[in-house]
Amino acid sequence: MKLLVTGGAGYIGSVVVQQLLTEGHTVEVLDNLSTGHADSILDGAVWHEADLLQAGRILDSSFDGVVHLAARSLVGESVAHPERYWHGNIVATLALLDAMREAGVRRLVFSSTAAVYGEPAGASIAESDQTMPTNPYGASKLAIDHMLTAEAHAHGLAAISLRYFNVAGASGALRERHDPETHLIPNLLKVAAGQKESASIFGTDYPTEDGTAVRDYIHVLDLAEAHLRALKAAEPGTHEIYNLGTGTGTSVRQVIDAVRDVTGREVAAVEEPRRAGDPAVLVASGQRALQHLGWEPTRDVHQMVTDAWQALNPSTASDPTTPSTTPLTTPPATPSAGGPR
Numbered sequence: 001m002k003l004l005v006t007g008g009a010g011y012i013g014s015v016v017v018q019q020l021l022t023e024g025h026t027v028e029v030l031d032n033l034s035t036g037h038a039d040s041i042l043d044g045a046v047w048h049e050a051d052l053l054q055a056g057r058i059l060d061s062s063f064d065g066v067v068h069l070a071a072r073s074l075v076g077e078s079v080a081h082p083e084r085y086w087h088g089n090i091v092a093t094l095a096l097l098d099a100m101r102e103a104g105v106r107r108l109v110f111s112s113t114a115a116v117y118g119e120p121a122g123a124s125i126a127e128s129d130q131t132m133p134t135n136p137y138g139a140s141k142l143a144i145d146h147m148l149t150a151e152a153h154a155h156g157l158a159a160i161s162l163r164y165f166n167v168a169g170a171s172g173a174l175r176e177r178h179d180p181e182t183h184l185i186p187n188l189l190k191v192a193a194g195q196k197e198s199a200s201i202f203g204t205d206y207p208t209e210d211g212t213a214v215r216d217y218i219h220v221l222d223l224a225e226a227h228l229r230a231l232k233a234a235e236p237g238t239h240e241i242y243n244l245g246t247g248t249g250t251s252v253r254q255v256i257d258a259v260r261d262v263t264g265r266e267v268a269a270v271e272e273p274r275r276a277g278d279p280a281v282l283v284a285s286g287q288r289a290l291q292h293l294g295w296e297p298t299r300d301v302h303q304m305v306t307d308a309w310q311a312l313n314p315s316t317a318s319d320p321t322t323p324s325t326t327p328l329t330t331p332p333a334t335p336s337a338g339g340p341r
């Protein structure tokens with residue numbers, strides 16, 4: 001297939017591009033580098049340095065589909081500046097949908113998020129659960145899910161939304177480089193690498209086994225693979241939604257233990273009060289993705305930490321010879337030296 005990947009210079013997008021190229025697809029990347037990195041755009045992919053609002057200049061009938069990852073995705077920023085999320089996510093995605101309709105490109109896989117569920121009622125979240133986002137970021141993603149349902153019914157789009165839980169790990173050198181970094185594993189690894197004094201544990205009085213919040217961590221390689229399956233599974237006139245998680249919860253303290261174990265280093269963690277709106281437990285039910293996409297994640301938190309540590313700090317990683325569990329049959333495409341092509 002010939003595919004446009006929006007956000008292909010970002011953390012998850014670059015790994016999706018890597019797997020698409022490895023499978024032999026033709027890939028073009030639309031990315032304005034607002035949070036991405038030029039050196040994450042892989043050789044073999046054509047890069048359009050453009051905003052989503054300019055998608056109409058790039059898309060034409062030669063494309064078979066779009067993988068749409070480009071977004072603003074900082075919860076705190078979305079609370080302080082909601083308008084950035086209505087413009088950057090909702091308006092920008094509407095422009096992309098208009099451009100796709102105009103060009104006759106009728107296949108889309110969209111990066112949605114567990115944040116659409118808000119404070120879940122049960123421990124294991126299914127796609128049919130109530131959606132009640134607690135911040136504009138989650139609300140903007142939910143609005144796009146609604147847009148896709150309507151677009152599929154009215155105009156025949158084949159659409160799939162993938163609601164990611166907590167993504168972690170790395171693929172070779174392709175790793176999380178968010179600024180600010182709000183995610184637990186990269187922050188703990190920065191402490192282990194001596195790049196940061198300590199990491200925070202937000203809340204130690206949750207009704208969980210060790211009192212810290214429990215999340216469902218999913219390896220970026222497993223996550224990327226779901227996009228390839230979704231591209232093939234999307235059916236004209238339908239919009240399907242799948243949660244992507246492992247179904248297994250890991251507490252903050254368990255993640256810290258994994259980081260200490262993998263790095264062999266002490267990791268200072270400071271206990272702080274709970275953050276407003278942070279639920280005790282967020283774990284996906286992966287049943288639907290397994291049934292309909294045949295997708296099942298295979299990598300655990302230890303593997304995520306090992307791969308992310310190696311990507312951050314290859315010379316001092318405790319075991320750089322750890323064999324990769326990447327289920328790729330041909331060598332993955334490598335990051336380019338960067339710069340526009």
Ligand SMILES: NC(=O)c1ccc[n+]([C@@H]2O[C@H](COP(=O)([O-])OP(=O)(O)OC[C@H]3O[C@@H](n4cnc5c(N)ncnc54)[C@H](O)[C@@H]3O)[C@@H](O)[C@H]2O)c1
Binds near residue numbers: 031050051073112
């Ligand atoms: N990382 C996670 O744990 C997680 C969890 C749930 C959902 N998501 C979603 O996954 C997607 C990718 O997340 P990520 O962690 O890789 O983020 P990222 O910031 O690393 O990547 C986003 C990419 O999109 C580009 N971009 C943003 N707005 C753009 C615009 N208007 N026009 C063109 N390019 C634009 C950025 O430059 C960046 O390269 C996002 O949609 C995010 O909401 C991520």
